[in-house]
Structures are given as structure tokens and as C-alpha cells.
Amino acid sequence: MGMAAGLKRDAFVILRINGEELLEFLKSPTFESDTLSIFSEIGLPGGSLQDNIMEAFVKLTVDQGMPPATDPWVVSNIVKPALQSLGDVSGQPVSQATFLVEFKRAIESMAQHLKEKPAIVAHSQNTFDGSGIKKLLSNKFELHKIMNSAIESVPKGQNGEISKEYFHGALEILASSAGLPPFGTQDKMDNIRAEALKTFEVNDQKMVSEEEFKKLLTQVLKTIMQLLEANPISVSVNSIVHEPHASSSTPSSP
Known part of the structure; x- marks a missing residue:
């Protein structure tokens, strides 16, 4: 079940992000132009590939299948493992072509990690x-x-x-x-x-x-x-919801 399956709770919608929307974004006809637009917005001259990719993650939205990229749980379980999939371009300037290839690789890796560990996100959208x-x-x-x-x-x-x-x-x-x-x-x-x-x-x-x-x-x-x-x-507000562990019941002795 993808992100669209939301349960309204007060002003929030609870989303289950499992990588499906990220893959849809990856396959969309606008992926390349959207990615290059993000790259131009980042503006990290001299920044490493990982720095640029991390900033790009932050700019993605839940509509594109991205949980809040700076949340500690997301960083530890999704972002860092995805960054480890990047190629070794240390010491080289990050070009548009390199960024496009490596960002695609990172998205694919992130989608796989989200499939294994879906992110539960409380999402609210407010328009002033x-x-x-x-x-x-x-x-x-x-x-x-x-x-x-x-x-x-x-x-x-x-x-x-x-x-x-x-x-x-x-x-x-x-x-x-x-x-x-x-x-x-x-x-x-x-x-x-x-x-x-x-x-x-x-x-x-x-x-x-x-x-x-x-x-x-x-x-x-x-x-x-x-x-x-x-x-x-x-204005969009997103936060990770940590589901409580199910309590185990011990059967009573006969």
C-alpha cells in the first residue's frame, strides 16, 4: 500500500511511504528536468557529491515519495544507506551529468530501503x-x-x-x-x-x-x-511517526 493510503487524524494525514512514489518520480518524464532544476537551486560550489545529494533529498516532497530527510530516523535508516550507493567522485567537481546519474542511483537505493523499512509520516498542508x-x-x-x-x-x-x-x-x-x-x-x-x-x-x-x-x-x-x-x-509540515511496539501477551498457565 502506497503513500496515497492516508488516515486523517485531526489536521494531519498519516502517510505510509514505502518507495513506490519515489520510483514513480524516477520514471516520470519530468525527472531529468526536475533534478537539474534542484541541482541549480542547491548552489554548493566545491561541495561534495554527498553534500549535493543530501541537499537534493531535502528539497523533495512527500508527494514525490520523500519522508522528511533531516529526521534522525530517516537519516539513519534511509538517507545514509542510500548515500553509500554513490559512486566515488571525490576530488572532482560535481557536474550536472554526474549529479543526474548519481541522484538517480541514490533514489533507487532509497526506494529499496523504504520498501524494507517504510516511513510513517504525519503530514499536514496549510494554505494561507x-x-x-x-x-x-x-x-x-x-x-x-x-x-x-x-x-x-x-x-x-x-x-x-x-x-x-x-x-x-x-x-x-x-x-x-x-x-x-x-x-x-x-x-x-x-x-x-x-x-x-x-x-x-x-x-x-x-x-x-x-x-x-x-x-x-x-x-x-x-x-x-x-x-x-x-x-x-x-506550508507543508511532515514528521516521522514512531509506531509503538506491540505488547506481547503471555498465556496464563492452566
């Missing part, structure tokens, strides 16, 4: 398309409640004014209620936030009124929403 922000902004009651919670979390001056230096912390509170990941956990989402913040002066530590602070938060959220609506971001 601005819908969470849109839902929050359209619910005036919920927005008012979350906005007040964010405002209460930041210090205020004598006149009730708020320094913009606390803007990022308040935005983080709103973002979590709008279905966005915490800052610093997803590079692509961090870039979207940075792009949205360019439009507004939020780093000048200027004191503003509470209403102006709320207005600024709302404007930034709307900008993030518009950016995500134009270019949704898909």
Missing part, C-alpha cells in the same frame, strides 16, 4: 490565503474583543497614548486570531508581514492615540490579507 483575516475583520464583535485584548497587553503613556514600539507584539496577538502562524516560524509568512509593514511607519516609536493604534493594526491586517489573496502561501 487571507481568508482567516477576512473572517476576523468581518466579525466586528470578535475583532473588537481581540483588538481590546491586544491593546490591554501593551503599556500606555499618561494620556493613554501607545508607543509604536509595541506594535509588533499587538499584531502578533491579532495574527494568531486570524489564522496566521507565529512570527519567526514560517519564512514566507514573515516576508509577507515585512512587505505589508513597509507601507506603514511602525518602527519610529512615535506615541499615538489608542484609536490610531487600532486603525494602524487594522490597516496592516488588511494589507497582509490582500497580499495573501494575490499570492497564497502553502
